[in-house]
Amino acid sequence: MLARSARFTLAAAGVAVALTSFAGPAVAAPTPSAEELQSTLTRFTDPNVPSAEKQTLMVGGDRRASNIDTMTGKLANYGTIGWGVSGVQVDGESANASVAISSPHGTMPGVPMTWEYADGSWKLSEGTACTILAMGKAAC
Template sequence: MTATVFAALAVTGITACGSDTSEDSAAPGSTAAATSGSAHDHSTVAAPAPQELQATLDGFVDPAKPTADKAKLVVDGQRRAANIDTMTQGLANYGAITFAVSDIKTEGETATAQVVVTSPHGAAPATPMTWQHSDTGWQISDQSACTILAMGRAPCQG
């Protein structure tokens, strides 16, 4: 059931982002740099490495990590503490979940990447997830956290 929910979300996400892949491949970073540079001066944030974004996802689903630590990995994560608790309880005996992060695009202080989630039930299709840069580093966006929480049967209500 969890894999089915995630697969449905992934198909929706891929459809929404499918058209801009070829543009970004033709001119990597040039469009984003021109757009974000004119908007504000916060465009000097270095693009994150796949391992850096993957570490936030790994920490978010780590059953040994306290909820307070997981909440710090998410933008405004304190408001999702109850969801995180529910997900952690649900994943306690679930088995290993791994993430593969690729195709990172950065615009200003926002990064988007394609993420493949693999669970004991197999791999879900790649889906776009986003992160926001803050003083503490890259944090998972609330929307992306809610995607993961839904997979862990702890869906966000608002």
């Protein structure tokens, strides 16, 4: 994939000069491991991780600060949530996986979730994060 280029033409004293800028090839997002993606889920739902850090784990987290605070408060006495990520598939700057969720109230196998590569790291997509927030009674 190539980065955008721009072409400018300048005219001075009847002479046209063409300048072309080229930023080089775009850098591809690194392929995430299942463990890396699982870590975002674990940290996002850990009541001991500060909300400010949780905001950086999702796309648009700064817009969801109050939702994250609400979820974190409700998880304080809930118990441990377990995450099992498998079948990671990457398409450009998007990664999809199947996630098994275990909680004190039961399990949910094969929940589809998505991450986006942004600001140099894999983050929960806003849709996936809002699904998790809704499970924590803090819907977006």
